Amino acid sequence: MKIVICLFISIIPLIVFSQEIDTPSEIRRETAYETFGDYAQHAPALTSLIVILAKKDKQGFWQFAKSYGTTLGLTYALKYAINKPRPDGATDGHAFPSGHTAVAFSGASFLQRRYGWEYGIPAYVVAGLVAYTRVEGINDRHDGWDILGGVVVGVGSTYLFTTSYQKEHYELTFKSGGGDYLIGLKYKF
Helix, strand or coil, X not given: CHHHHHHHHHHHHHHHCCCCCCCHHHHHHHHHHHHHHHHHCCHHHHHHHHHHHHXXXXXXXXXXXXXXXXXXXXXHHHHHHHCCCCCCCCCCCCCCCCHHHHHHHHHHHXXXXXXXXXXXXXXXXXXXXXXXXXXXXXXXXXXXXXHHHHHHHHHHHHHHHCCCCCCCCEEEEEEEECCEEEEEEEECC
8 A cells, every 4th residue: 555655646746747838947947857857767776776785685686686677678668569659749659658767666666675665765756756757858758658657667577576675584593491402493584
């Protein structure tokens, strides 16, 4: 339920703030949005790699590699298979799903799934802003369906491969008393 609420909150700005005004200040603002989105799409993934390195999480690295690779592969496969035209009239026909959004939500959902909501909420905020920049940027490269497709691809591929992080997977215990000795092993999956 938390993920549904978080995704809903991330997409609300797309609906509320979309406009069609082309004043010089609007053009500057939309250009800044688009540039921000071009760079910020990588922030959740880079943060994921930094956290993986800081925690020396080898299993997390491989889970991230599989989920991120699946996101990229599936995004581009869908772009060429569906060949949906862009709202701005560009003739490349590769609007669905939004690659920027898929990459941002892949990194954000990895952080949330692997390390918890304290990492995931800020990452989802950044991913939501990236999604907003794809609709509100100067070229209006995507519509709401493209964004939703990117979210589904990014989050879905992460949930296929990522498990929660557990620092210690096993616990060894020893107890003695009254001439009895007990050794225990508890393993967490």
